[in-house]
Amino acid sequence: MDPFYFVSWFVLGTIFGSFLNVLILRYHSGKGVRGRSRCASCGKGLSWHELVPIISFFALRGNCTSCGSKISYQYPIVEMISGVIFVFSFSLSLPILSTIVLISIFWLFLFISAYDLLHTIVPNEGVYLTAILSLIFSVGLGNAYFLDQIISGIALALPFYILWVVSKGMWMGLGDAKVALSIGFLLGLSDGASAILIAFWIGAVVALIILFLDWQKRALLMRSSKLKLSKRARTIKREVPFAPFLALGAFIVFFFNVNVFNFLLF
Numbered sequence: 001m002d003p004f005y006f007v008s009w010f011v012l013g014t015i016f017g018s019f020l021n022v023l024i025l026r027y028h029s030g031k032g033v034r035g036r037s038r039c040a041s042c043g044k045g046l047s048w049h050e051l052v053p054i055i056s057f058f059a060l061r062g063n064c065t066s067c068g069s070k071i072s073y074q075y076p077i078v079e080m081i082s083g084v085i086f087v088f089s090f091s092l093s094l095p096i097l098s099t100i101v102l103i104s105i106f107w108l109f110l111f112i113s114a115y116d117l118l119h120t121i122v123p124n125e126g127v128y129l130t131a132i133l134s135l136i137f138s139v140g141l142g143n144a145y146f147l148d149q150i151i152s153g154i155a156l157a158l159p160f161y162i163l164w165v166v167s168k169g170m171w172m173g174l175g176d177a178k179v180a181l182s183i184g185f186l187l188g189l190s191d192g193a194s195a196i197l198i199a200f201w202i203g204a205v206v207a208l209i210i211l212f213l214d215w216q217k218r219a220l221l222m223r224s225s226k227l228k229l230s231k232r233a234r235t236i237k238r239e240v241p242f243a244p245f246l247a248l249g250a251f252i253v254f255f256f257n258v259n260v261f262n263f264l265l266f
Contacts, residue, residue, distance in 0.1 A: 009090045010083040014053035017082025020107065021075050024114045027123060042067035053079040074114065081110055088255045098141045105133050105186065106251060112179065113244035122175025122243050127182060134186035144188060153184030156192045172242065179246045191253050194260045199242070199249035207240055 022037060037046045044066040050056050057076040064071060089103045108130040115123050131153070138144040160177035184192040252258050 005090070006087055009086045011053075013083035013086030014079040016086070016107065017079035017110075018051065018053045018075075020082055020111055020114075021078050024074075024078070024111060024118065027115065042069065053083075074118075078110065078114055082107065085110065085251075088251075095141075098137065101133055101137045101141060105130055105137060105182075106247075108133070109179075109247035109250065112175075113241075113247045116175070116241040116243040120173075120239055120241050122173065122178060124175075124178075127175065127178040131178070131182040131185055134182050138186055138188070149185050149188060152187075152189040152192055153181040155189060156184035156196060157181035176242050176246065179243050183246060183250050187250065187253060190261060191259055192250075194258065195249035195253040196246065197249070197260050198252055198258070199245035202248060203240065203242060203245040206245070210240065 037051060038044060042064060044064065050060065050065065052059075054076045057071060060071065062071050062073070063069065085106045086103060089099055089106070092099070092102075094102065108126050112122055112126045112130065115121070115126070135146070135149060138149050139146045157177045157180045160172050160180050161174070163172040164174050164177060180192075180196060183195050186192070187195055
């Protein structure tokens with residue numbers, strides 16, 4: 001396929017990603033999505049050349065032109081991921097309606113992931129809409145049976161719900177169960193379980209890296225200050241949102257046709 005199409009899809013995706021950044025920051029903030037974008041620090045209205053997806057961030061070297069404050073890396077990262085979603089979705093050459101629904105599903109997964117990383121909470125409206133669109137895609141536009149997808153969603157969400165109830169939200173959030181429900185609706189039982197297993201593997205690796213970096217930071221602090229930290233201060237407590245890993249697992253399974261059970265059984 002002509003590389004021009006891939007570039008066009010990516011650019012279109014970054015434009016939508018720029019809007020998604022606005023939605024992520026203004027959702028439940030009391031601000032509407034309309035209105036001019038402004039610097040989060042000084043409130044200066046941004047000019048058109050400061051709003052070009054990805055390019056503006058690096059052209060400005062990640063700083064506001066007015067106050068010099070740092071601009072979050074969230075902006076280019078979300079825009080790039082949105083571009084990737086568009087490229088992968090269009091490259092499947094599905095009917096246009098199916099492509100639009102598919103893009104919307106993973107675009108919402110990106111919204112849920114970014115919001116969860118910022119606020120450690122899964123937005124209900126986003127995950128409910130994802131679940132509905134996942135059913136529409138797999139049943140209405142695909143070949144899956146409605147009852148099969150419903151059962152798959154419930155079966156994948158139930159363990160998360162039980163963990164949430166037993167731990168009173170300490171081990172797993174209720175939002176993760178809702179994301180697992182959406183994954184089941186989209187991928188079915190086997191592929192959905194595969195996506196969740198991949199999410200746990202990736203999450204475990206990231207958690208270990210975070211723990212190691214925290215341990216190094218605390219050890220360096222103790223050596224530099226020559227002070228003994230209290231037992232409470234030495235205890236590492238870091239809440240790692242799990243929705244982004246679930247979304248990544250779903251992306252890997254859907255677009256790369258990965259089923260870990262095939263590797264485990266053969």
